[in-house]
């Protein structure tokens with residue numbers, strides 16, 4: 001069978017009908033990663049013991065992060081990337097990316113992010129494609145709409161099958177509740193998203209204000225909102241749960257309505273519980289207090305509203321505690337959801353059956369991205385490796401609340417760091433054998449009690465500790 005014609009603009013991937021060629025390609029790639037040479041190159045050359053040259057296509061500051069010695073010494077000028085003879089996919093590792101502050105800022109692509117996507121899609125010396133997914137706390141649009149926007153910004157095709165936003169995991173609760181109040185987002189978009197998830201009866205704050213305009217004294221519906229909101233007699237409606245899908249566009253009005261429901265008897269508007277513990281559950285799609293937007297300084301996010309809801313409930317009920325729930329990072333459930341999504345994506349798109357040994361998670365917010373990745377790593381079967389970038393919430397030179405495994409300037413540096421680390425693992429694999437590598441290069445924190453920090457919430461390896469690990473191995 002002759003190789004498929006090369007189509008750079010629309011990459012193809014391994015499919016079942018190419019099993020034999022896939023196996024040959026994998027053996028070729030494995031040898032190349034271990035020795036730095038393909039089998040044909042190996043026959044005509046004798047040096048096979050040096051690290052593979054790791055000069056990938058990149059620009060600017062990232063050059064130092066790709067030096068084989070891991071020093072700040074710039075490597076030799078980047079070689080021209082080579083196209084793969086056919087698509088080769090890295091099966092031992094994958095990437096997961098936060099979006100705001102990592103790939104996008106203020107609605108615009110961060111230039112290094114566009115380059116990083118090219119590296120992942122094969123524009124690297126090895127010609128390998130590296131599977132990746134996106135995991136953002138943002139939302140307010142359908143996954144398909146958000147992917148269309150991100151595809152334009154990143155100049156690649158991004159599928160909803162590789163995308164999780166803050167409210168995506170809420171889809172798994174669609175059959176659990178009857179009538180739900182959906183809060184946040186622009187116009188009717190979040191109602192439409194909720195209905196697309198399978199929620200059968202979706203109420204919005206606009207519906208409630210339309211029914212009784214005195215609900216929010218200082219908020220009047222616009223003509224468009226009045227037309228879109230649904231006429232309903234709420235004297236006969238029981239709200240079974242509240243879902244804050246996206247950032248509120250009217251904090252005061254939404255706060256009032258959420259509290260009305262929280263203080264009600266079983267979710268019936270117009271009633272007031274005597275014990276204040278009869279309200280329905282309240283879910284937020286994430287709990288980020290700050291996020292990276294177009295402004296120079298971070299802006300308030302949904303986590304701030306969540307805090308205000310809980311604080312105000314306590315004030316108006318004279319001391320009762322309201323417990324709300326949050327999806328999104330850093331919640332473990334969101335990372336479990338991401339694991340399932342990555343598994344399906346690798347299987348369906350790349351024909352990879354087994355899970356990756358390492359998932360590199362790249363984020364800009366220590367409190368959600370790094371905390372969540374580190375926590376999940378303590379219980380995940382594979383290694384979730386946190387990388388913090390300096391293009392969003394985290395500011396260079398400050399001490400992050402939750403410590404990443406590595407900190408780099410941009411997402412391009414993060415991608416290059418992950419690739420370089422994987423190549424070093426392959427190199428050690430050739431020297432030490434698989435058993436030693438499995439033992440030493442999957443730094444399961446539970447297996448390394450001496451390195452655990454006092455707070456298990458931030459039990460991570462520092463870069464110096466990780467360098468020490470590499471010294472042990474070498």
Ligand SMILES: [Mg+2]
Pocket residue numbers: 098099100101102292363364365392
């Ligand atoms: Mg972010």
